[in-house]
């Protein structure tokens with residue numbers, strides 16, 4: 089009997105996973121500590137993590153849908169689904185997560201030159217270079233196009249001065265993609281360029297900021313007379329807003345996936361609820377049921393939009409809907425997890441591990457990548473056509 | 477949706493806008509009528525009545541996803557027809573049985589010649605497993621005694637699918653609605669739909685009248701209910717989309733404080749939130765249609781998810797819709813009230829939110 093191509097792909101993949109996914113990497117873990125972020129200073133948490141990354145990278149499985157020449161496996165949407173299913177079947181950890189994969193990659197694939205793609209993407213796929221996102225500034229949050237960090241034209245380079253804030257993992261990243269004003273006279277959306285900057289360059293400084301959940305994942309980032317060669321622009325000078333917006337649609341889709349609990353991690357709410365069934369009231373159970381219904385439906389919506397969009401193109405304006413629904417749900421789910429945990433959930437590193445830290449971290453979901461209010465405004469203007 | 481489904485939706489929309497706009501429902505209500513035989517015949521001629529009837533039995537055999545597409549378009553303008561009762565529920569029940577009688581019954585559904593209603597509920601809530609209607613054996617046959625309520629299309633239907641308790645379980649009977657001992661009383665429904673309360677007094681039935689096997693009603697009824705719940709969910713999603721479209725249009729046109737009210741962010745965000753809910757619900761409905769077509773044995777979760785979501789979304793859509801219309805939304809001359817009343821009735825039919833959410837939770841290990 090001959091298998092059809094997709095079944096054949098599945099069979100090969102299954103065999104490969106069985107052989108190559110280390111036992112320690114089969115716990116489906118996606119908690120903050122379990123993630124492999126990569127980068128030149130990355131310290132692997134275990135030998136298995138290193139082996140797993142290396143093996144996946146050699147097959148293009150860290151970025152399965154990217155073209156093979158840029159470090160991916162060139163999978164179709166159908167194959168990508170199978171990939172997700174088979175990874176879930178062995179409960180495999182994601183080999184690598186990064187802003188390079190989620191954000192820079194899609195933007196470069198869309199707007200970058202062939203040379204830029206060859207230069208920047210394979211190191212991301214191999215986990216060798218870690219990127220961070222330099223969008224927000226003290227005066228440019230929701231009003232992102234108000235960025236003031238300035239790039240002065242010096243012929244073959246820009247001289248960049250200014251400050252970014254809330255830059256996640258800026259202190260651990262090797263490179264940053266940043267929105268920089270390169271024309272102060274143009275209307276605010278039309279004077280921004282999308283620049284790639286090396287964090288090791290002279291004049292780049294980061295200061296970590298501690299979050300309510302106790303960790304310090306984000307930073308203030310300062311640029312003082314940083315020289316950025318002209319080749320390090322993505323897209324056209326002063327048209328960086330187009331790149332920025334496109335990247336955001338991918339970022340939003342990614343954040344919403346966490347909301348629907350699809351990227352693994354954590355236990356299903358049902359299991360948590362069952363553990364404490366005897367001690368909990370009917371109201372909590374009813375709330376959890378409602379949450380479960382919405383979780384399933386939002387998960388289906390994410391899949392539907394992935395099916396609809398051209399490979400790797402993302403959901404466009406609808407990413408605002410996915411982000412809003414997914415993140416609001418995730419916050420709600422973690423409130424329920426806290427209630428279900430009772431007083432055990434109230435201790436740092438208590439009987440329930442980091443449940444409180446995880447709960448607090450979700451509060452950023454409806455802020456980072458654009459707030460819920462901004463998402464609703466996008467839907468209102470761009471999808472519904474209501475007057476601005 | 478696939479290309480074919482989009483074409484079907486466009487075609488259905490074209491027909492319904494002419495034949496069954498909301499104004500038709502208003503006319504029917506004002507005239508005290510609940511069924512339009514002429515439009516049902518036209519729908520049958522387009523293959524809708526036979527959407528789930530195999531081509532071998534004279535149907536169009538388009539399948540469950542297609543039935544959902546039609547129901548969705550019907551919902552947008554609150555079209556009145558026995559589509560759900562006959563073409564979806566009864567046809568699916570009959571499809572579970574392969575004898576010649578079932579085949580000829582299916583052919584009659586497809587041609588529009590016979591209409592059906594499902595008589596399951598006995599109390600105020602949908603709970604088929606607890607049906608108590610008595611159908612004790614009587615010689616070679618059965619005698620049906622008891623009461624049913626909320627029988628949708630029960631007044632106009634030619635035939636009834638009746639769920640009743642036999643010696644060792646539940647049995648589904650397929651009998652003519654005018655059989656001796658059956659008394660149908662029209663319920664005066666808030667949404668002006670055809671609904672009946674039905675009394676059965678010593679109604680005689682034979683083995684011939686049993687659909688499927690005696691004491692095994694659920695084998696036949698379960699798939700039929702799932703098909704009906706999915707299509708009803710699709711109809712409710714269509715209703716939500718219809719109410720929403722009216723609302724967005726109104727936001728763009730109504731002026732207060734010298735500007736279109738759609739300029740006020742308080743309303744923009746409510747409208748945007750509603751759109752998001754409608755989108756998420758559509759996914760659940762598409763999924764239910766696909767599951768019923770491709771993997772019917774495992775469709776229960778998908779169907780309950782769809783009906784649960786559709787119920788919540790429809791209730792939200794009509795409430796938000798009415799609120800954003802201000803005073804005019806409260807008037808009978810305006811259509812929003814029709815949407816609100818239909819949403820409430822549909823929310824209840826074939827299981828309310830908590831019935832289906834409970835099922836989802838159970839299947840998800842709660």
Ligand SMILES: Cc1cc2nc3c(=O)[nH]c(=O)nc-3n(C[C@H](O)[C@H](O)[C@H](O)COP(=O)(O)OP(=O)(O)OC[C@H]3O[C@@H](n4cnc5c(N)ncnc54)[C@H](O)[C@@H]3O)c2cc1C
Nearest residue numbers: 221222223224229230254255256452455456457458459461
């Ligand atoms: C954990 C975390 C990680 C982050 N990581 C990064 C990163 O790596 N890189 C990066 O560049 N940024 C990052 N951010 C920043 C994030 O993108 C911004 O916080 C976000 O865009 C909101 O901007 P703001 O904080 O200035 O809030 P503001 O824009 O000041 O908003 C304050 C409140 O006002 C509301 N609001 C603002 N404008 C409107 C309006 N027009 N209508 C209605 N309501 C409005 C907002 O919704 C919000 O509720 C991160 C943020 C967090 C919390």
Ligand SMILES: Cc1cc2nc3c(=O)[nH]c(=O)nc-3n(C[C@H](O)[C@H](O)[C@H](O)COP(=O)(O)OP(=O)(O)OC[C@H]3O[C@@H](n4cnc5c(N)ncnc54)[C@H](O)[C@@H]3O)c2cc1C
Nearest residue numbers: 730731732733737740741742743799800801802803804806
């Ligand atoms: C049952 C009933 C009885 C009534 N009885 C009386 C009566 O006895 N006497 C009398 O004088 N009137 C009466 N009214 C009228 C009532 O006061 C108005 O309907 C009400 O003030 C709203 O005005 P509107 O209907 O023009 O709606 P609109 O003002 O057109 O409002 C439409 C929608 O836009 C919203 N909206 C409007 N402006 C804004 C804004 N700036 N920001 C955000 N949202 C906005 C509203 O909240 C509403 O959701 C009655 C209404 C009803 C329904």
